[in-house]
Amino acid sequence: MVSIQTVLRWLDEVADPEIPVLSITDLGIVRDVRYVGEALEVALTPTYSGCPATSVIRADVLRALREHGVENARVAVQLAPAWTTDWLSKRGRERLREFGIAPPHAALALGPVVLAVRCPRCSSDVTHEQSRFGSTPCKALYRCDACGEPFDYMKPH
Amino acid sequence: MTTPFLDARAQYVLRLADNALVLAQRLCAWIGHAPVMEEDVALANVSLDLLGQARLWLAYAGELEGAGRDEDALAYHRDVREFRNVLLVERPNGDFAATTVRGYLYDLWAHFALSELARSKDDRIAGIAQKALKENAYHLRRSEDWLVRLGDGTQESRERTQRAVNDLWRYTGELFLGDDVDALMQSRGIGFSPEALLDPWLERVRESFSTATLEVPADAWMQRGGKQGVHTEALGYVLAEMQVLPRAMPEATW
Numbered sequence: 397m398v399s400i401q402t403v404l405r406w407l408d409e410v411a412d413p414e415i416p417v418l419s420i421t422d423l424g425i426v427r428d429v430r431y432v433g434e435a436l437e438v439a440l441t442p443t444y445s446g447c448p449a450t451s452v453i454r455a456d457v458l459r460a461l462r463e464h465g466v467e468n469a470r471v472a473v474q475l476a477p478a479w480t481t482d483w484l485s486k487r488g489r490e491r492l493r494e495f496g497i498a499p500p501h502a503a504l505a506l507g508p509v510v511l512a513v514r515c516p517r518c519s520s521d522v523t524h525e526q527s528r529f530g531s532t533p534c535k536a537l538y539r540c541d542a543c544g545e546p547f548d549y550m551k552p553h
Numbered sequence: 554m555t556t557p558f559l560d561a562r563a564q565y566v567l568r569l570a571d572n573a574l575v576l577a578q579r580l581c582a583w584i585g586h587a588p589v590m591e592e593d594v595a596l597a598n599v600s601l602d603l604l605g606q607a608r609l610w611l612a613y614a615g616e617l618e619g620a621g622r623d624e625d626a627l628a629y630h631r632d633v634r635e636f637r638n639v640l641l642v643e644r645p646n647g648d649f650a651a652t653t654v655r656g657y658l659y660d661l662w663a664h665f666a667l668s669e670l671a672r673s674k675d676d677r678i679a680g681i682a683q684k685a686l687k688e689n690a691y692h693l694r695r696s697e698d699w700l701v702r703l704g705d706g707t708q709e710s711r712e713r714t715q716r717a718v719n720d721l722w723r724y725t726g727e728l729f730l731g732d733d734v735d736a737l738m739q740s741r742g743i744g745f746s747p748e749a750l751l752d753p754w755l756e757r758v759r760e761s762f763s764t765a766t767l768e769v770p771a772d773a774w775m776q777r778g779g780k781q782g783v784h785t786e787a788l789g790y791v792l793a794e795m796q797v798l799p800r801a802m803p804e805a806t807w
């Protein structure tokens with residue numbers, strides 16, 4: 397049987413379909429990899445309940461495992477504890493910024509205090525929210541007052 | 554007559570599912586029609602969150618029922634009388650003010666309801682509720698913001714918003730009205746007392762309405778029945794649109 401470490405390395409090459417610079421491990425949605433009898437089981441947690449990427453990710457995971465010769469595999473959905481953007485890896489946050497998406501503040505910051513969102517292009521903190529919901533449920537639409545560019549902000553969740 | 558435990562739990566979960574499903578369906582009708590682009594996107598996203606929640610609840614309701622119905626069978630192949638959503642969510646979209654007020658009244662109730670369910674002794678219910686609660690926080694912030702902007706806005710936006718409040722208020726009573734299913738679920742530590750949510754809900758409504766310069770309607774006759782499957786005629790139209798394709802072509806796939 398293939399080691400769990402090896403499987404995790406393979407999973408680190410499976411891209412998030414919506415933000416392909418992130419792997420699903422960067423995103424923090426791989427919650428567990430285990431053997432149940434002979435079968436390899438990968439536990440994934442959805443980012444948002446209605447995230448349309450969830451079924452694509454499931455298929456991509458099974459395909460990646462098949463390509464590495466693992467046929468006896470399945471994906472389990474694990475809801476609790478609920479996914480939080482705090483599980484994004486450090487590398488994932490860096491990749492988001494390079495991709496032009498401002499990485500999320502800590503989810504603990506969800507209170508009434510509004511933290512500045514840094515422009516991923518010019519690093520200015522003078523930005524403003526244009527819409528709380530952006531191109532997908534996980535993002536808000538911002539605009540930078542310094543460079544004038546609109547950008548996505550991945551919301552703390 | 555007492556309701557058997559498992560039936561009651563399936564009913565209970567089905568109610569949660571149908572609230573999310575019907576509101577999701579209502580909101581997606583705004584796509585392409587919202588007053589500004591950002592709101593078009595926002596309403597679509599809220600709808601998508603609710604649809605995701607509905608799918609999780611429906612799948613569980615189907616398992617509890619044990620009759621082999623999956624989420625699709627429950628969404629597409631039930632008639633009006635079998636739906637268990639509260640009447641509030643089936644009310645027509647009306648104008649942007651009406652949709653905002655309906656959203657606010659529901660989101661705020663859902664905030665309190667999901668907070669309770671997040672502590673349910675039923676792990677599956679608790680898991681779905683914890684997930685939904687995080688999504689609800691964004692929905693509520695948005696609907697509350699708009700409530701204040703519209704209420705404390707122009708004379709016309711205020712009038713329309715107050716009219717929406719007056720129209721929808723009679724559908725809020727049902728949110729806080731328990732029946733034998735609620736009582737059984739509460740006694741098992743699975744559910745909560747709907748009545749107990751009224752005071753905190755009303756307190757927050759008074760605060761928001763005050764900021765929005767809106768008036769809280771006087772106590773009035775409250776409509777009820779949705780949770781037991783007795784709906785307003787509005788639901789028939791929602792379901793007709795939602796169910797037409799799978800009913801006409803049961804084998805259709807993407």
Ligand SMILES: [Zn+2]
Pocket residue numbers: 515516517518519520540541542543544545
């Ligand atoms: Zn900038």
